[in-house]
Amino acid sequence: MKLLDAINEFVFGPVPTVDAARPFALEPDRRTVMIIDDDPALLDTVQLILHEAGFNVLKTDRGVKGLEVLDYIPRDVRVILLDFQMPDLNGERTLQLLRKINPRVKVVALTGVPPEQLPPGYLNGVSKLIRKPFRNEELIQTLTALCDE
Numbered sequence: 206m207k208l209l210d211a212i213n214e215f216v217f218g219p220v221p222t223v224d225a226a227r228p229f230a231l232e233p234d235r236r237t238v239m240i241i242d243d244d245p246a247l248l249d250t251v252q253l254i255l256h257e258a259g260f261n262v263l264k265t266d267r268g269v270k271g272l273e274v275l276d277y278i279p280r281d282v283r284v285i286l287l288d289f290q291m292p293d294l295n296g297e298r299t300l301q302l303l304r305k306i307n308p309r310v311k312v313v314a315l316t317g318v319p320p321e322q323l324p325p326g327y328l329n330g331v332s333k334l335i336r337k338p339f340r341n342e343e344l345i346q347t348l349t350a351l352c353d354e
Contacts, residue, residue: 236352237261237281241271241299242288242315247337251286251344258345267291268299272306279307283352286344287331289316289323297327304330311351315339 231237236259240251243266252262263282265271268291275282285303289296300312312330317337320328328334333347 231261231278231281235259235261236283236348237263237278238284238286238348238352239263239265239271239274239282240286240315241265241268241291241296242286243267243291244288254341254344255348258349260348268294268296268302271299272302275303275306275310279310282307282310284311284313284332284348286313286315286335286348289314289318289327297324297330300327300330311354313347313351315344 238255238260240248240262242248242251242264245266248264248266252264255262261281263274265274271285271287275285287296287300287303291299294302296314296316303310303312311332314323314327314331314334315337316323316334319336320334323334332351335344335347
């Protein structure tokens with residue numbers, strides 16, 4: 206293992222691996238979204254809501270893991286729900302790195318931070334801001350509209 210890889214694993218935790226023989230099981234008739242948020246309860250709840258609404262849902266609790274997933278399947282992910290306040294990489298830095306992997310992916314800021322407290326680079330880089338707590342219908346309508354663009 207390279208020193209940089211060992212440092213990254215120590216700082217960010219183990220990087221998820223994907224078995225090439227068993228790639229992500231994405232249903233072909235569903236649009237794919239990814240949630241990057243450090244709140245496990247929110248990840249599970251949003252995954253359930255969106256799956257029932259007809260989406261493939263990938264979820265990860267850290268920005269670096271989301272980057273790894275997007276790097277593996279950059280064209281499959283249509284929209285990313287991105288929290289702002291996360292350990293290791295915050296939403297703004299994660300957004301910058303996501304754009305390097307796929308500049309066209311749509312990103313929805315999903316945060317409890319008031320808009321006036323968010324950096325302009327983060328706000329200007331997202332397609333939409335949804336404040337926590339949110340209504341399920343608002344989330345589904347937003348994702349459907351962005352996927353259909």
